[in-house]
Amino acid sequence: MPTAIVTGATGILGREIVYELGRHPQEWTTVHALSRSKKDAYPSSIVHNYIDLTADAQKMAKELKDVSADYVFFAAYLQRDSEEDNTKVNGDMLESFLKALEINNTASNLKRIILVTGAKQYGVHLGRVKSPMVESDPWLPEPPYPPNFYYRQQRILHAFSAKHDIEWVVTYPNDVIGFAKGNFMNLAASISIYAAVHRELGTGDLPFPGSATFYEKFDSFTYSRLHAEFCVWAATAPGAANQAFNVVNGDVESWSNLWPRLAARYRLRVPADQFARPAPDASDMPLADNPPISVMAKGLGLQGRTPQSHVEQTIDLTKWSQKPEVKAAWERLAEREGLEKDAFGKATWMFTGFVLGRNYDLIISMSKARAAGWTGYHDTWESLEKVLDELEREKILPKATGKFVGWSMQN
Ligand SMILES: NC(=O)c1ccc[n+]([C@@H]2O[C@H](COP(=O)([O-])OP(=O)(O)OC[C@H]3O[C@@H](n4cnc5c(N)ncnc54)[C@H](OP(=O)(O)O)[C@@H]3O)[C@@H](O)[C@H]2O)c1
Structure with a gap:
């Protein structure tokens, strides 16, 4: 039975992934929910582990010594004032976390990593975009556009997955409707x-x-629960491997x-x-x-x-x-x-x-996800x-x- 690690476990998107996995304890026997704070009382299949993803990989490896899993859901996020700083801190958090799994020899056991990013992929924070946005739209050149932390995170993910022969999925939610504290x-x-x-x-x-x-x-909005259902579906759906998907309500x-x-x-x-x-x-x-x-x-x-x-x-x-x-x-x-x-x-x-x-x-297209077998929808x-x-x-x-x-x- 699969096991999972969820980073950003207290966030608006990560928290729902933890709960969605926790709803299926027969299927997802152990779920490691990682964050610095602990804000919720979890179901019994969820184990909360403290982690500071801004620490260096060696330190993180020690914190993760009892943590391994088949699937990683990476939904941690730290906001900084400039896109340069966002790219540095959020890229470094993912890179060091993956490095820590490598140090602990748990990387090679992984089957798939699901990285949560968003519609900033298309530059929705910079101005008008093509309608609808589809996953094959070109990445924006940097410069003249500011660095995009999702691009750096995806490059890190692609390189790590290729090195360890594991699969990946990336999600692009937009304007999330969900619950989170702070x-x-x-x-x-x-x-x-x-x-x-x-x-x-x-x-x-x-x-x-x-x-x-x-x-x-x-x-086009994303209900955090629908996004969590998508992530859990995409973790094992054969047609989702090594793909990025828009994830909006439909x-x-x-x-x-x-x-x-x-x-x-x-x-x-x-x-x-x-x-x-x-x-x-x-x-x-x-x-x-x-x-x-x-x-x-x-x-x-x-x-x-x-x-x-x-x-x-x-x-x-x-x-x-x-x-x-x-x-x-x-x-x-x-x-x-x-x-x-x-x-x-x-x-x-x-x-x-x-x-x-x-x-x-x-306007964000869900055609690619639907073609891969996703049927979720939420008003x-x-x-x-x-x-x-x-x-x-x-x-x-x-x-x-x-x-x-x-x-x-x-x-
Ligand atoms: N919210 C939206 O409307 C929206 C829309 C589209 C895309 N997205 C994207 O979705 C992703 C997740 O964002 P979110 O909105 O869900 O974030 P969020 O609600 O602000 O949650 C961030 C999570 O990251 C954890 N975290 C932050 N710093 C950490 C650290 N140093 N060590 C360990 N954990 C840390 C936080 O936990 P602790 O503070 O407890 O450590 C929290 O669980 C981001 O890439 C974001 O850009 C969000």
């Missing part, structure tokens, strides 16, 4: 805290803080479809004129001079039609989160409802402002509701009592 990118927690504070402020409105253009464009969504539902959950309404109002807290940030689509512009017949993209926030979420009346409303709400007080400070406002503020589509709004329910159970959010009952036809 992570770097958490969309569901921040938009729902934004909504709960608006409810507390008492205006009755829930204005969309992101881009008016993006409100009507499309995004629907495409727009905020014009999701936002009124979120508002209804908090018994608020989307202001009819939300993008026509004065916007004193708006911000506009230009992205890369030439968006990623420009590298393919010639072949696509789009030369001269790929202008610089922007992150346009109607309400800049970082500025909003620092307003005294906003902070006071959260304090009041958290006190009254017995919520985790520091959830507001830990919410990822800059990341969420970025995700909602982009002014281009993010995005339902996945968001599941995560919001979990955040309520964990006392990060107040209990929301509203329900979306359908579209109003009023003009």
Whole structure:
């Protein structure tokens, strides 16, 4: 029966992989969940092991002396301020970890390594990309584009797998909807805290803080549980070996479809004129001079039609989160409802402002995974509701009592 190691075991994506493996103890007899902190009580087949992946390989090998497995799921991540630093730290963590397995002579027992990366693969953080994004799209040249830590991680993985004759899989999730305590990118927690504070402020409105253009464009989201199911499937599926796969829910969504539902959950309404109002807290940030689509512009017949993209926030979420009346409303709400007080400070406002503020589509194809035999699918709004329910159970959010009952036809 297979055994597994999961790094990043407390993260938004790694935690779900641990739980998914833990749901099948007959199949996955021992699962080593690795991280520096331990945040959850695990099922009996899960063993938590402390590891600091920034340590050198020798030190890590000592920490891992009782840890070996057939499969590795690598979902650890450390955020740094520049892409150079992200590439250094996240590449080094993977490299040293694999080196430690080599030192302990456990590398050759491995069957497959599953590396979790993301849609930054396509440069979604740099501007407009081709629609849909498919796994065979070219990697962006560095320079002129900044270093991409996923490229370095994949090169490390490919070389290590070839050396030890083991198989690999890479996943490209996007805009993850999931639950984690204190992570770097958490969309569901921040938009729902934004909504709960608006409810507390008492205006009755829930204005969309992101881009008016993006409100009507499309995004592809990844439910963390669906991603975990994919990883566990891909670990043993014969057709998945030595391949990278997009992993998104399988629907495409727009905020014009999701936002009124979120508002209804908090018994608020989307202001009819939300993008026509004065916007004193708006911000506009230009992205890369030439968006990623420009590298393919010639072949696509789009030369001269790929202008610089922007992150346009109607309400800049970082500025909003620092307003005294906003902070006071959260304090009041958290006190009254017995919520985790520091959830507001830990919410990822800059990341969420970025995700909602982009002014281009993010449409991600699941055709390659489907051709390899993957049949998973999850409705995005339902996945968001599941995560919001979990955040309520964990006392990060107040209990929301509203329900979306359908579209109003009023003009
Ligand atoms: N979140 C998203 O929306 C999203 C979207 C697309 C792609 N991704 C990608 O998915 C991957 C995983 O990201 P995530 O969002 O799941 O990360 P996350 O929620 O921030 O979790 C990071 C994990 O890494 C562990 N970790 C960090 N530093 C460590 C260290 N020095 N030693 C050992 N463990 C360490 C953390 O555990 P401890 O702190 O307890 O050690 C935690 O379990 C990244 O490549 C990310 O870019 C994320």
